[in-house]
Amino acid sequence: MDTDWPLTGRTAEKDTLARAVARGRSVIVAGTAGVGKTRLVEDVVSGISPKRVCVHRVIATGASSDVPLGALARVFSIAESSSASMIIGMNEARTRLISEAGDRQLLVWVDNANLLDDASVETLTQMAMAGEAQVVVTLRNDEPVPQPITMLWKERIADRIEIEPLTESATRALIEDVLDGPV
Numbered sequence: 104m105d106t107d108w109p110l111t112g113r114t115a116e117k118d119t120l121a122r123a124v125a126r127g128r129s130v131i132v133a134g135t136a137g138v139g140k141t142r143l144v145e146d147v148v149s150g151i152s153p154k155r156v157c158v159h160r161v162i163a164t165g166a167s168s169d170v171p172l173g174a175l176a177r178v179f180s181i182a183e184s185s186s187a188s189m190i191i192g193m194n195e196a197r198t199r200l201i202s203e204a205g206d207r208q209l210l211v212w213v214d215n216a217n218l219l220d221d222a223s224v225e226t227l228t229q230m231a232m233a234g235e236a237q238v239v240v241t242l243r244n245d246e247p248v249p250q251p252i253t254m255l256w257k258e259r260i261a262d263r264i265e266i267e268p269l270t271e272s273a274t275r276a277l278i279e280d281v282l283d284g285p286v
Contacts, residue, residue, distance in 0.1 A: 109280050110146045112273025113139060116264055120147045123262045124239065127208065129231045131216075131256050133244040134266030140241040141214055143266065148212055148239070157204035159211050161227075163218035172196055174213070174223040193226045201235055209236040216240035216252055224249040231260055 110117065123130045124147055132140045148158055159178055167173030175196040200209060211227060213219065219227075228251035230236040238261065242248055255261040269277065278286050 111277040112269045129238040129261035131263045132241045157207045161213045163215040168218045171222040173220045213240040216242040217246045
């Protein structure tokens with residue numbers, strides 16, 4: 104049996120996300136745990152040409168949330184920053200992301216944005232506000248959201264897409280597709 108589950112019941116959300124990404128918009132994809140936020144973004148991002156867009160995926164975790172630049176440090180092996188060198192670390196992360204993109208558009212995909220450390224949140228939101236990067240984040244809408252990310256949506260710098268649980272019929276179709284037979 105194939106382990107890659109098909110994207111089912113998300114046509115409208117996928118189209119909305121794909122249009123926003125194609126227009127260069129930053130996007131917040133919100134929903135409860137397990138509704139398919141990551142899978143949806145993964146499906147859209149996988150269709151982006153690396154010749155045109157430089158995509159960096161950042162996965163925020165509970166372990167990295169207390170470490171300044173913890174989420175971005177894993178992407179570039181940036182040394183953990185002390186408070187004194189925080190601004191230097193933020194500028195280094197920003198410079199590296201922009202530099203690696205070169206002439207291509209820069210898209211930073213952040214999974215689990217609720218768990219981002221403050222310095223990573225600040226760096227990424229500043230980049231989105233300055234037009235230096237398109238930021239696409241997934242977050243749980245039943246947990247606290249970092250204020251700068253909320254501001255991106257409220258200031259219309261980012262679009263927001265709410266992902267609801269699959270309907271019963273979409274869930275049935277998904278299971279039947281995966282099991283290759285009726286349920």
